[in-house]
Amino acid sequence: MEALFASGHAADIVLAALLLEALWLRLRGWKVADLLTMLLPAALIVVGLRAALVGADWPWISAPIALSFPVHIADVVRRRRSL
Template sequence: MRGGKPLDVALVLGPAVFIVIALRGALTGADWPLIALPLMLSFPVHIADLMRRGMLSKST
C-alpha cells in the first residue's frame, strides 16, 4: 500500500478496524448493539473494497 490513495487505504483497512472494535466490545462485555454495529459496518466497506479491486463482478 506504499503511496496509496487515502480512500484505497481506508477501504483496505476499514473492515479490519471495525471487526477489531467489535472484538474489543465483545471481550469487555459491551451490550450487543455495540458489538453488532461495527460488524454491520464492516460488511459494506468490505464489499466496496472488493468492487474497487474488481474482484466482485456486478453481474452474477
C-alpha cells in the same frame, strides 16, 4: 495474558498495528481511499471484538461488525474495477 484480553487491550494492539500498516502504506504512496476500503473492515471487526471482550451490550458489538460488510463490498468492487 488473561488481563490483556479481559481489558480489551489485545484488540487495542491489533488496532495500533492496523494504524501502523496504514501509515506505512501511505508513506509508500497508497491513496487514502484505497487504504480506507482495505483496512477499515478489519478495524471495524476488531472494534466489535473489543466491545465483546469488555462485556459491552450487543448493539456495540454487532454494529461495527455489520458496518464492516458494506465497506468490504466497496473494497471488492474497487478491486474488481481495477482488473
